[in-house]
Amino acid sequence: MAVAIAVRARLFARLRELAGTDTESVELRLGATVADVYDALRKLHPSLDPNRESVRAALNAEFADWNATVADGDEVAFVPPVSGGVHAVGVFFELTTDPLDARRLEAAVAHKGAGAICTFTGIVRDNSRGRSVMHLEYEAYAEMAKAEMRKIAGEIAARWPEARVAMAHRTGTLEIGEASVVVSVSSPHRAEAIDACRWGIDRLKEPGPVWKKEHATDGTYWIEGDDSISLSPGQPTPRP
Secondary structure, eight states, rough: OOOOEEEEEOOOOEEEEOOOOSSSEEEOOOOOOOOHHHHHHHHHOTTOSGGGOOOEEEETTEEEEETTOTTTOEEEEEOOOOOOOEEEEEEEEEEEESSHHHHHHHHHHHTTOSEEEEEEEEEOSSSSEEEEEEEEEEEEEHHHHHHHHHEEEEEEEESTTTOOEEEEEOOOOEEETEEEEEEEEESSHHHHHHHHHHHHHHHHTOOOOOEEEETTTTEEEETTTTTTEEEESSOOOOOO
């Protein structure tokens, strides 16, 4: 079969570790699909999960169906189930390895017409799912994570037109007590600021392509969807 197109494939979090690489160039026939890209990757890396239900696909930084057609030069990313600075007018987004500063996000959304600013800060705690946690690791598909933040901000604007929103997510290694995510929303009225902030963090945690690895006293675990996948000797440990 003649090769017609070349696609850049990317792997994140547990899938990257299973394959031993984060990027592959895959050659495919014209008319190939996202599923064909994953099948080609599995031939190169048989340790990848054969069950597609445990994998999500993104085509050019947008979630995609497995039957979506790929073209020459496309980027296809495969990610585990999701468990997680660019300026616009009154809006701020950031994905960073540096410590998060909630006051900086509040300053980004503050203005003379804002009668309330509501801020949510997620903190790394020392326990999870009955385990004692030593520290966390966050990994992100950066381009897609920022695109999701912009999308959520647009949804907030549609629901609460007077709100301004700022979002930041930390990546890399985080110690106990450090902030992992901050969402700050300003609005003329407190009820709208509180509602929009809560809605924003819930949406950010729902689809955002950010993965968490827990380093616990009994091993290390990728937190994926409703499960924790063990990387230590022994069987995967389901979420209680």
